[in-house]
Amino acid sequence: MNVNLELTDHCNLRCRMCSQSLREEAHGAPHRFMDFATWQHAVAGLSDLDDVTLCPHWLGEPTLHPEFDRFVEHAFAENVGNRRFRHFKLHTNAVIFPESRASLLTRLASDRSAAADTFLAIHFSLDAFSPGVYTRVKGADRRELSFRNVERFLEVRGSAARPVAHVAFVVQEENVHEAATFVDFWMPRLRAAGREPQLTAEWPAMDRDAVYLRRWNSGDQARADALHAAASAAVGLPVRPRAAGSF
Numbered sequence: 743m744n745v746n747l748e749l750t751d752h753c754n755l756r757c758r759m760c761s762q763s764l765r766e767e768a769h770g771a772p773h774r775f776m777d778f779a780t781w782q783h784a785v786a787g788l789s790d791l792d793d794v795t796l797c798p799h800w801l802g803e804p805t806l807h808p809e810f811d812r813f814v815e816h817a818f819a820e821n822v823g824n825r826r827f828r829h830f831k832l833h834t835n836a837v838i839f840p841e842s843r844a845s846l847l848t849r850l851a852s853d854r855s856a857a858a859d860t861f862l863a864i865h866f867s868l869d870a871f872s873p874g875v876y877t878r879v880k881g882a883d884r885r886e887l888s889f890r891n892v893e894r895f896l897e898v899r900g901s902a903a904r905p906v907a908h909v910a911f912v913v914q915e916e917n918v919h920e921a922a923t924f925v926d927f928w929m930p931r932l933r934a935a936g937r938e939p940q941l942t943a944e945w946p947a948m949d950r951d952a953v954y955l956r957r958w959n960s961g962d963q964a965r966a967d968a969l970h971a972a973a974s975a976a977v978g979l980p981v982r983p984r985a986a987g988s989f
C-alpha cells in the first residue's frame with residue numbers, strides 16, 4: 743500500500759494543473775511543516791502495516807522542508823531489513839535539489855541493510871522545455887535551475903541502479919507543442935547512464951528510467967485526453983484511451 747506522510751503542504755511553485763497551487767490552504771488549514779517527533783512516530787508505526795511504499799509527500803513539495811535530508815535519512819536508518827517499509831519513492835519539482843541531496847539519495851538507495859529495490863524512483867515534475875513555457879506552466883522562472891539539478895542528479899547517480907529517474911511532463915494546452923522537444927532532450931541524457939530508458943504515456947515502470955508524458959486530470963477531460971493523444975502521437979507512442987479509475 744502507498745502511505746503518504748506529507749512533510750509539508752507548502753510549495754515553491756504554482757503549477758497551473760495542481761490543486762495545491764490553486765488554494766491558499768491545501769487542507770483547510772495554514773500550510774505547515776511536519777515536526778521530527780511526528781515523523782519518528784509515523785515511521786515507527788509503519789511496522790504495523792503490510793507491504794508499505796512510503797512517499798514523503800502529498801500536496802506540497804517535500805524538499806522544501808528545512809530538514810528534508812534528516813527526515814529521509816532517519817526513515818532509511820530505521821528500515822533495517824525493511825521492517826518499516828518495503829519501498830520508498832519521491833516526487834519533486836527539483837528546484838531545491840543540490841549535489842549534496844543527490845549524493846544522499848543515491849547513497850540511501852544503495853544501502854544494503856534493506857532490499858536492493860527499496861528506493862524505487864524519483865519522479866521529477868518538469869512539465870515544460872523552454873523557460874517561457876516553464877514559467878507559464880509552473881508559475882515561476884525555475885526552468886534552468888530544475889533542469890540543471892536533474893542533470894546533476896544523473897551524473898551523481900552514475901551507474902548506480904537506484905533510484906531510477908522518471909522525468910515527467912503533464913501535457914496541457916500551454917506545453918503540448920514542446921512534448922517532442924522535451925523527449926528529445928531527456929532521452930539521450932537518461933541513456934548516458936548506460937541503460938535504455940522507457941518512453942511512456944502511462945505510469946512508468948519502477949525499475950527503469952523514463953520520460954513520462956503524463957495525462958492531465960482536468961475539468962475538461964475530453965480536451966486533456968485529446969492533448970495527451972496529440973503529444974503521444976508526436977513522439978511515436980500509441981494513443982490509448984484513459985484507463986478507468988486512472989488519475
Ligand code: SF4
Nearest residue numbers: 753755757760763835
Ligand atoms: S510543484 Fe508539485 S505540488 Fe507544487 S504546484 Fe507544482 S505540481 Fe503542485
